[in-house]
Structure formats: C-alpha cells, structure tokens
Amino acid sequence: MEEDPNGKHPMSATTHIHQTHTLSHEGNGRKISVKVLRQSDPRGGSHWETFEVPYEPGMNVTTVLQRIAANPTNAEHEHSTPVAYDSCCLEEVCGACTMVINGRVRQACSALVDSLLADSPEGIELRPMTKFKVVRDLFVDRSPMFAALKRIKAWVAVDGYHDIGPGPRISPREQDEAYPLSRCMTCGCCVEACPQFNDHSTFIGPAAISQAILFNAHPTARVERDDRLAVLTGVGGIVDCGNSQNCVKVCPKDIPLTTSIAKAGRDTTLYKIRQWFGR
Amino acid sequence: MAEHEHQAAESPADKYYFLIRRLHSLTGLVPVGVFLVVHLSINAMVLAPGPVGSEFQRSVERIHSLGPLLAPVEIVGIFLPLLFHALLGFVIIFTCQSNAQQYRYGSNIRYMLQRATGIIAFVFIFYHVWQMHWFGEWAGGGRFRLYDESGGALAATTTAATIQAAWWIAPIYAIGVLSAVYHLANGIWTSLITWGITIRPRSQQAAGYVCAALGIVLSLAGLGALNGFRALNVTEGTAQKTGHSVTAATRDR
Ligand code: HEM
Ligand code: HEM
Ligand code: SF4
Ligand code: SF4
Numbered sequence A: 001m002e003e004d005p006n007g008k009h010p011m012s013a014t015t016h017i018h019q020t021h022t023l024s025h026e027g028n029g030r031k032i033s034v035k036v037l038r039q040s041d042p043r044g045g046s047h048w049e050t051f052e053v054p055y056e057p058g059m060n061v062t063t064v065l066q067r068i069a070a071n072p073t074n075a076e077h078e079h080s081t082p083v084a085y086d087s088c089c090l091e092e093v094c095g096a097c098t099m100v101i102n103g104r105v106r107q108a109c110s111a112l113v114d115s116l117l118a119d120s121p122e123g124i125e126l127r128p129m130t131k132f133k134v135v136r137d138l139f140v141d142r143s144p145m146f147a148a149l150k151r152i153k154a155w156v157a158v159d160g161y162h163d164i165g166p167g168p169r170i171s172p173r174e175q176d177e178a179y180p181l182s183r184c185m186t187c188g189c190c191v192e193a194c195p196q197f198n199d200h201s202t203f204i205g206p207a208a209i210s211q212a213i214l215f216n217a218h219p220t221a222r223v224e225r226d227d228r229l230a231v232l233t234g235v236g237g238i239v240d241c242g243n244s245q246n247c248v249k250v251c252p253k254d255i256p257l258t259t260s261i262a263k264a265g266r267d268t269t270l271y272k273i274r275q276w277f278g279r
Numbered sequence B: 001m002a003e004h005e006h007q008a009a010e011s012p013a014d015k016y017y018f019l020i021r022r023l024h025s026l027t028g029l030v031p032v033g034v035f036l037v038v039h040l041s042i043n044a045m046v047l048a049p050g051p052v053g054s055e056f057q058r059s060v061e062r063i064h065s066l067g068p069l070l071a072p073v074e075i076v077g078i079f080l081p082l083l084f085h086a087l088l089g090f091v092i093i094f095t096c097q098s099n100a101q102q103y104r105y106g107s108n109i110r111y112m113l114q115r116a117t118g119i120i121a122f123v124f125i126f127y128h129v130w131q132m133h134w135f136g137e138w139a140g141g142g143r144f145r146l147y148d149e150s151g152g153a154l155a156a157t158t159t160a161a162t163i164q165a166a167w168w169i170a171p172i173y174a175i176g177v178l179s180a181v182y183h184l185a186n187g188i189w190t191s192l193i194t195w196g197i198t199i200r201p202r203s204q205q206a207a208g209y210v211c212a213a214l215g216i217v218l219s220l221a222g223l224g225a226l227n228g229f230r231a232l233n234v235t236e237g238t239a240q241k242t243g244h245s246v247t248a249a250t251r252d253r
C-alpha cells in the first residue's frame, strides 16, 4: 500500500495510542538516533541521513517513521523530506513494512524500539531490502514475490462461482501440517536473507517453494500438482537452494521453510522419475 | 505432458538442469565421497602395527593389481566425476551471494564453508595429484612409486619423502585433508536434505551429529596418516635396493 507522506493512515489505531503517549509523557527528553539509507527514486543513488527522534515508551519502528514524517528535520537541523515506507496492517500480518533494521530483515511495525536499543544502544539503522528494486527510501517493489506465486499456481482452482457442494475433508493431521505454511504473508524476509536469491541467480526463493508444498497438499489444489513440480524442477527451482537455512531463521511467521524445501527435494525427484518412466 | 511442451523451448542445459544438479549431488557422494573415505583409510594404514609401511604397501598393491585397467578405472571412476563435480561446483558458487557476515547463523557459516572448502580442495587435489600420481610426471611431479627397480617396496617411503621434501608440504596436506573432509561431511548432511531424506528439523539435527562424528573420525584418520608419513624415516629407506627397503625404514618418533 502506498504510504501517505504524512505517515498517517486511516487504519492506524496504534498511531492514536502513541500520540496519546506523546501528550501524556512528552518522552523523557531522550532522543533516539535513527540512521536511514535514503534514495529519492528507483534509478538509484542512495545516501545516509540521520534523524533524532524523541523517545516514547512502547514505540515501534513504524511510530519512529511517523514521527520523522511529522517533523522531517534531520540531525544537522536541516529541513528534509518524510522517509517513504510501505505499511498496511501494523500488526505483522501483511508483510508490507519489511525492511532491514539494524542489519536484520524484519517488519517495522513489530520491531520494538526498546528491544532494539537494548541490543544496540547507539541507535537504529534502517535500510531498504536489498533483493528488490527500491521505489523510494524504505519502500521496495515486492512484485517478484507475487510473480513467483503465480508461477507455482499458489491457488485452489475452482472453475466458477456456482455451488459445487462441500469440499473434500481434510484430516486434523493434514491441517496441522498445512496451517503453519498458510501463514506466509509474502513479506520477503526469507528471500532477503537467502544467499541463493540474488541478481546472478534465477532462484525462485523459499516462500514460493513452501507455497507449492502447501497447495500440493490440498486435496483440490492437488490437481495442478505436476505443474507446480515442473516449475520446481526447472531452472531456478529447488536445486538452486544451497541449504544455508537462513530463510527459516528470519521468517517472522515461523514457517518451517526448510521442511518444505526437503519435501520439495523429495517430491521433485519422484516427479522426475515418474516422468522419465512414463508414470 | 503439458510442461513437456514448454520445456521444449529451453536449451538442453536448462532442460536437464535438474538432472545435472542431482548428478552433482550424487557424484559428490559416489564415487568422489566414497573414494575419499577409502583413500584416507588406506593412507592410515601407514599407522598399522608391524613392519613400517608394509600394510600401506599391501593396500596400494591391491588397487594396483588392476594393472592396465587401473588408469581407465581411475579416469572414469575418480577423475571425470571429480572434474564434473568441481566444475559445476564453481558454476554453483557463482550463483551465491554469501551474507555470513550479516546473518551469523551456524548453518549459514557451514554453507559458506562448503563453498570455500570446495575451492580449497580443488586447488589441493590439483597440486596433490601432480605431485604424487604418475599423471604428473611430465610436469616434474609424480613422485609416488610402488616398487624400485629391483622390486623393493617403495609406496610408503616415496609418499613420505614427497611430504617431507619441504617444511610447508605437510601443513598444505593438513589443510587439504581438513577441507576435503569438512566438505564431504557437510555435503552428506546437505545431500540428505537435497534428496528429501531428512525432512524435519529434528532429523536434520540428528543427521548433523552423525555427519560431525564422521567428519571427526575421517579428520583423525587423515591427519594421523599425514603424521605417520611425516615421521617416517626415509633416508635409509629409499637408498636401499633390497626387497626389505621399507621394513628397514624406521619411525622417527
Ligand atoms: C593424508 C594425506 C594424503 C596422502 C598421504 C595421500 C597420498 C596419495 C598417494 C600416495 C597417491 C598416489 C596413489 C597412486 O598413484 O596409486 C594419491 C593419489 C590421489 N589422492 Fe591422495 N593423499 C592424501 C590426501 C588426499 C586428499 C585429502 C584428497 C582429496 C580428495 C586426495 C586425493 C587424491 C586423488 C584424487 C589421487 C589420485 C587418484 C588415485 O591415485 O587413486 N588425497 N594420494
Ligand atoms: C574432495 C572431493 C569432493 C567431495 C568428496 C565432494 C562432495 C560433495 C558432496 C557430498 C556434496 C553435497 C551435495 C548435496 O548437497 O546434495 C557437495 C556439494 C558441493 N560441492 Fe563438492 N565435493 C568435492 C569436491 C568439490 C570441489 C573440488 C568443488 C569445487 C569448487 C566442489 C563444490 C561443491 C559445491 C559448490 C557444493 C554445493 C552444492 C549445492 O549446494 O547444491 N566440491 N560436494
Ligand atoms: S515464508 Fe516467512 S519470511 Fe518468507 S515471505 Fe512468507 S512469511 Fe515472509
Ligand atoms: S535454505 Fe535454501 S532457500 Fe533457505 S535461505 Fe538457504 S539457500 Fe535460501
């Protein structure tokens, strides 16, 4: 979602809470140093800019960015522009606000300033993700993630809106396997941390692999199972994973990505064998 | 099949990409991985009790009993698979953008080391084969000899003499052994994921302990063998032309 340059958006209940905080506490005079890697347009040319933001208890990085937007004066006391960023849900379910915070990729809305400062008292460093094109400042274009989902047909195909009766039953055991995978919010953390996902590799990335496994386990979506496996056995497919297991460690939704990757390794091998031996 | 049709437009390398990468994994295990285990075990025979080097001599003789078949077996069974694995390994390394500095997870560091030890092993194997194997003779290497002119056993003494020729050769061998062993042990761990055998974190962790144990045992065998050759007294051994030349060699310490 496009961010209003004022950093205020209609859904933001948290904004109000934090503004009340500002009024009641007026901080405690402490300032947080916030270093932001800025870029004015997609063509490149980035530079660092530091802001001093008054500390408020319970702040998260999105609040920090809202405060900067409300008063975009940098540490050199020059008038600057609000820092652009993406956000929507403000509760770590949409994935839009993903950025690199103190060297680790995560969501701005769930990055609490208190715990960030506990780990690095010098301040907070914000960078856009490096694996996507920067639109502006911390706002990146995650469309390659969605293109990958299209390639692996991350959907349950139904051919109309008419009532086709109840769907097939899914056992509680299958549900327990599928539910964690369904929590993916296509945020991009996993591909940002993946050493195999970069400009000189065509790797589709762990999120899409895991979604292929999710939909292949669904009794209706299984119809397109071989199409998904064909993509995963192609160039940029499962074999381009190098098993560094960074993806599973940075995933904010604790999705068992490496389990999906191992299953994809097995399923693709069996698929190829079936294909060579004509089923 | 539908996917077959749009695969037709791809280049052969693209079409067989999956097969090629599965072969990369397989060649790492069999034959190259198996070779490394056998090779280090045979080298460790130098530590066997009894007359110095005689057990090592017998083990190498068993392999050389292939006679004229030895060279083709070595080429098809070791060198070509190794070359395939190594060259594709370099291609794979070019698709990697390591971030072990930024994300210091154990698994990420092992991933980075898998690539680094592959490169080190590649350089070492070139140097080592040139130095030992008769393939390297034309370029001034090929120091390994099974027998002298009168049929005396030379396997252990020539190997030891090669390793002792300069002070820096043994350290290079230590690095080569540790790199190759790490690469194999960690490679077995990743191959179990590649082939979908260890799927869940718990089985992957258990496999990790087994691979680490294998790595430690192989490292001890390799470094033990290296030390055995380093400590072998070769000055009299190589000079003697009797059939007992090797038995005449003694351990330094
Ligand atoms: C303890 C350290 C080592 C010793 C003493 C040692 C000794 C030898 C000797 C004497 C040969 C010549 C054998 C012949 O011509 O029949 C040889 C060959 C060879 N070694 Fe090693 N080696 C060691 C470690 C390694 C390591 C770590 C590798 C890595 C994979 C390796 C790879 C090879 C290869 C590929 C050949 C040629 C193939 C063959 O002759 O069968 N070696 N080695
Ligand atoms: C000492 C001889 C070698 C042995 C025993 C060996 C063995 C292995 C094994 C078992 C794997 C695991 C495959 C998998 O994850 O499925 C592997 C992976 C790999 N090897 Fe080797 N290898 C050797 C030499 C080399 C050389 C010389 C290179 C060249 C630089 C190399 C580069 C690689 C790379 C890049 C990988 C990772 C592949 C991936 O992540 O898919 N290896 N090796
Ligand atoms: S798998 Fe996890 S890290 Fe990757 S996109 Fe989905 S939620 Fe984000
Ligand atoms: S395990 Fe594979 S997909 Fe996950 S971060 Fe490592 S290389 Fe990328």
Ligand code: FES
Pocket: A086, A087, A088, A089, A090, A091, A092, A093, A094, A095, A096, A097, A098, A107, A108, A109, A110
């Ligand atoms: S705004 Fe939705 S995850 Fe942060």
